[in-house]
Amino acid sequence: MTNKWNMLVDQMRQGSIRALSKLITMVESREPGWTDAMKVIFKDTGKARMIGITGPPGSGKSTLTDQITRLFVKRGMSVGIIAIDPSSPFSSGALLGDRLRMKSTVGLENVFIRSMATRGAMGGLSQATQDVAKILDAFGKDIVIIETVGAGQDEIDVVKATDLVVVICVPGQGDAIQAIKAGIMEIADIFVVNKADREGADHVVLDIKNMLDIRDSGYKPSVPVLKTAAISGEGIEDLMDKILEMLNSRQRDKTQQEKHLKEEILVLMEREIACLVRARWSRDGKLDAAVKEVLERNNDPYSVVQSMIAPLKSKIECDTE
Ligand SMILES: Nc1nc2c(ncn2[C@@H]2O[C@H](COP(=O)(O)OP(=O)(O)OP(=O)(O)O)[C@@H](O)[C@H]2O)c(=O)[nH]1
Numbered sequence: 001m002t003n004k005w006n007m008l009v010d011q012m013r014q015g016s017i018r019a020l021s022k023l024i025t026m027v028e029s030r031e032p033g034w035t036d037a038m039k040v041i042f043k044d045t046g047k048a049r050m051i052g053i054t055g056p057p058g059s060g061k062s063t064l065t066d067q068i069t070r071l072f073v074k075r076g077m078s079v080g081i082i083a084i085d086p087s088s089p090f091s092s093g094a095l096l097g098d099r100l101r102m103k104s105t106v107g108l109e110n111v112f113i114r115s116m117a118t119r120g121a122m123g124g125l126s127q128a129t130q131d132v133a134k135i136l137d138a139f140g141k142d143i144v145i146i147e148t149v150g151a152g153q154d155e156i157d158v159v160k161a162t163d164l165v166v167v168i169c170v171p172g173q174g175d176a177i178q179a180i181k182a183g184i185m186e187i188a189d190i191f192v193v194n195k196a197d198r199e200g201a202d203h204v205v206l207d208i209k210n211m212l213d214i215r216d217s218g219y220k221p222s223v224p225v226l227k228t229a230a231i232s233g234e235g236i237e238d239l240m241d242k243i244l245e246m247l248n249s250r251q252r253d254k255t256q257q258e259k260h261l262k263e264e265i266l267v268l269m270e271r272e273i274a275c276l277v278r279a280r281w282s283r284d285g286k287l288d289a290a291v292k293e294v295l296e297r298n299n300d301p302y303s304v305v306q307s308m309i310a311p312l313k314s315k316i317e318c319d320t321e
């Protein structure tokens with residue numbers, strides 16, 4: 001590892017917020033040497049619990065995150081927040097908005113907030129988010145909260161990789177359940193009906209419970225449905241207790257972690273291979289030449305891909321024999 005990375009990792013370990021921010025930026029943008037840095041950082045991970053908070057735009061995710069973070073801190077825990085912003089290619093805009101929403105926790109010593117743009121995440125949003133989460137874990141955060149609207153597969157993958165998924169619904173959005181993207185409902189560990197100060201919250205609770213009953217008619221995994229008014233803090237303490245209770249009961253469940261790790265290793269491997277092949281074929285215009293051949297119908301895309309991976313294929317097949 002180069003001196004620059006070494007210094008940053010050391011400073012981060014000693015608690016430097018500046019080094020932490022810098023490291024995150026460098027890993028996020030995949031600066032050369034990032035994997036070596038992550039290898040070292042990984043040794044310090046595995047202590048933080050990751051919570052995914054997702055729900056439609058404006059449902060109160062940031063307000064709720066702010067409130068619950070305050071309670072975690074009150075109980076002596078240190079919290080990292082990753083807010084994923086779907087709209088802006090730049091994280092600064094998102095940061096300002098989230099800082100406004102999270103005003104009671106911004107500036108607290110034990111809280112670190114980071115915004116990430118969905119667009120332009122190098123190496124895929126899910127992987128980039130997991131890397132940032134690991135750095136926060138290594139930094140010593142007890143809890144890492146990831147906030148995302150859960151639109152699109154990328155964002156669903158982000159929450160899937162957490163230890164516990166909280167899905168927020170709100171009354172007054174027509175059919176509240178319809179507002180939740182397909183694929184999100186299935187991964188919820190806890191449902192929260194926020195804005196319970198508004199009319200119709202009980203109705204949404206019933207709708208969700210009915211949906212759970214229908215879905216799980218054969219068995220009862222008992223996904224809790226809680227009501228909150230994040231704006232006033234109502235119900236947040238109960239939500240936190242539920243989250244901690246569920247996290248504790250899963251403490252020894254290694255299967256989930258194994259599944260996540262396996263998925264992560266495979267995704268990393270795919271990207272590494274793709275990078276290698278891309279780099280090789282971009283050199284000396286090999287790819288451009290192949291494209292021209294295909295264009296002239298002197299070759300086809302399938303054969304090009306076969307020859308792209310041929311050297312790897314023979315090596316890997318030899319290896320396993
Ligand atoms: N009435 C009411 N308003 C709330 C409640 N929680 C949040 N809000 C308001 O809802 C609006 C959106 O809140 P946010 O916390 O920014 O929601 P979000 O889900 O993070 O929004 P995005 O990140 O933009 O998707 C803000 O004006 C909040 O003040 C609540 O419990 N009751």
Ligand SMILES: [Mg+2]
Pocket residue numbers: 061062063098101147
């Ligand atoms: Mg928000």
